[in-house]
Amino acid sequence: MTPTMLSDLTTAAVGGPAGNYIEARTEAEIIEAVRSADAAGEPVLIIGGGSNLLISDDGFPGTVVKIASEGFTVSAEDSCGGVSVVVQAGHNWDALVEHAVLHAWSGIEALAGIPGATGATPVQNVGAYGSEVSQTIAAVRTWDRERNAVKTFTNSELKFGYRDSILKQTTVNGSPRYIVLTVEFQLPLGRMSAPVRYAELARVLGVEQGQRAYSNDVRREVLRLRASKGMVLDPADRDTYSTGSFFTNPMVPEEVA
Ligand SMILES: Cc1cc2nc3c(=O)[nH]c(=O)nc-3n(C[C@H](O)[C@H](O)[C@H](O)COP(=O)(O)OP(=O)(O)OC[C@H]3O[C@@H](n4cnc5c(N)ncnc54)[C@H](O)[C@@H]3O)c2cc1C
Known part of the structure; x- marks a missing residue:
C-alpha cells in the first residue's frame, strides 16, 4: 500500500511518509487511535490542520493521528x-x-x-x-x-x-x-467586537484603540490585512505556503550564535 505522505497534510507542503496513518473522525476514534499506539509503544504524531508543523523528508516512523472530528x-x-x-x-x-x-x-x-x-x-x-x-x-x-x-x-x-x-x-x-x-x-452575544487593541487594526477601522467596532468589519479588515502580508493561505500562490510567523524568538546557545 502507498504510504500517506505528510507533505499532503502540512501547509508548508513538506514531510515524508507516515509509518502508520489514522484519520480519527470522532472523539472515541481519537482516543482509540492514541491508546492503541501508546499500548504498542509506538511514537505518536498528532496533526490538526498541519499549519504549525515542519516535518522532515524522512517522514514519521510511528503512528500519525489526523484529528478530523468536526462540528x-x-x-x-x-x-x-x-x-x-x-x-x-x-x-x-x-x-x-x-x-x-x-x-x-x-x-x-x-x-x-x-x-x-x-x-x-x-x-x-x-x-x-x-x-x-x-x-x-x-x-x-x-x-x-x-x-x-x-x-x-x-x-x-x-x-x-x-x-x-x-x-x-x-x-x-x-x-x-x-x-x-x-x-x-x-x-458574549452582540454585533460589536471585543475592544480593538491593535493599533494598525484600529486605524483601518477608524476607531480609537480600546474601542469596539462591528465584528463583521473587524473580521473583514483582519482578513484584508492578513492577505496584504501573504498570511492567508492560497493553494494557487506558493508564496503563501508557510507555517506562519516566528512568534517567539529561538534561543540559540552562545557557542552556536
Ligand atoms: C499562513 C499562516 C498564518 C498563521 N497565523 C497565525 C497567527 O496569526 N497566530 C497564531 O497564533 N498562529 C498562526 N499560525 C500558526 C498556526 O496556524 C496555528 O498555530 C494553528 O493553531 C495550528 O493549527 P493546526 O491545526 O494546523 O495545528 P498543527 O500544525 O496540525 O499542529 C500544531 C501542534 O499542535 C499539536 N496539536 C494539533 N492538534 C492537537 C490536538 N487536538 N491535541 C493536542 N495537540 C494538538 C500538534 O501535535 C503540533 O505539535 C499561522 C500559520 C500559517 C500557515
Missing part, C-alpha cells in the same frame, strides 16, 4: 451569560470564526484567517491583532496519555501565556501528553 454544540445561550459553545478538536478554526460573526457571538472576530483546527488553538494560545484564544476559552477536554483518562482543564488551569499553555509545556519531542478533544468557548 460544535451550543450548550447555553442567553443575553446575560452569552453563548457557551463546545467545539470538536478537528473543526476548522476560521469556519468557526465566520459562524461566530454571522451569529453575533463576539470575541474571536480578530482571529479570522488563522489556518488549522480548533483543537490546536489552546496549545500555543493562538493570537493575532490584539486577541488570543485565552480570552474566550472556558475549558478544554483532553485525553491524558500518561493516566489513560479524560482530563478537563479550566481556563486558569491551562496556564496560558504568550503563545504558550500547559498543553505545550507538557509536549515532549513534538508528542503531546494531552490530546485536545473539545474546546469550550464562552462568547
Whole structure:
C-alpha cells in the first residue's frame, strides 16, 4: 500500500511518509487511535490542520493521528451569560470564526484567517491583532496519555501565556501528553467586537484603540490585512505556503550564535 505522505497534510507542503496513518473522525476514534499506539509503544504524531508543523523528508516512523472530528454544540445561550459553545478538536478554526460573526457571538472576530483546527488553538494560545484564544476559552477536554483518562482543564488551569499553555509545556519531542478533544468557548452575544487593541487594526477601522467596532468589519479588515502580508493561505500562490510567523524568538546557545 502507498504510504500517506505528510507533505499532503502540512501547509508548508513538506514531510515524508507516515509509518502508520489514522484519520480519527470522532472523539472515541481519537482516543482509540492514541491508546492503541501508546499500548504498542509506538511514537505518536498528532496533526490538526498541519499549519504549525515542519516535518522532515524522512517522514514519521510511528503512528500519525489526523484529528478530523468536526462540528460544535451550543450548550447555553442567553443575553446575560452569552453563548457557551463546545467545539470538536478537528473543526476548522476560521469556519468557526465566520459562524461566530454571522451569529453575533463576539470575541474571536480578530482571529479570522488563522489556518488549522480548533483543537490546536489552546496549545500555543493562538493570537493575532490584539486577541488570543485565552480570552474566550472556558475549558478544554483532553485525553491524558500518561493516566489513560479524560482530563478537563479550566481556563486558569491551562496556564496560558504568550503563545504558550500547559498543553505545550507538557509536549515532549513534538508528542503531546494531552490530546485536545473539545474546546469550550464562552462568547458574549452582540454585533460589536471585543475592544480593538491593535493599533494598525484600529486605524483601518477608524476607531480609537480600546474601542469596539462591528465584528463583521473587524473580521473583514483582519482578513484584508492578513492577505496584504501573504498570511492567508492560497493553494494557487506558493508564496503563501508557510507555517506562519516566528512568534517567539529561538534561543540559540552562545557557542552556536
Ligand atoms: C499562513 C499562516 C498564518 C498563521 N497565523 C497565525 C497567527 O496569526 N497566530 C497564531 O497564533 N498562529 C498562526 N499560525 C500558526 C498556526 O496556524 C496555528 O498555530 C494553528 O493553531 C495550528 O493549527 P493546526 O491545526 O494546523 O495545528 P498543527 O500544525 O496540525 O499542529 C500544531 C501542534 O499542535 C499539536 N496539536 C494539533 N492538534 C492537537 C490536538 N487536538 N491535541 C493536542 N495537540 C494538538 C500538534 O501535535 C503540533 O505539535 C499561522 C500559520 C500559517 C500557515
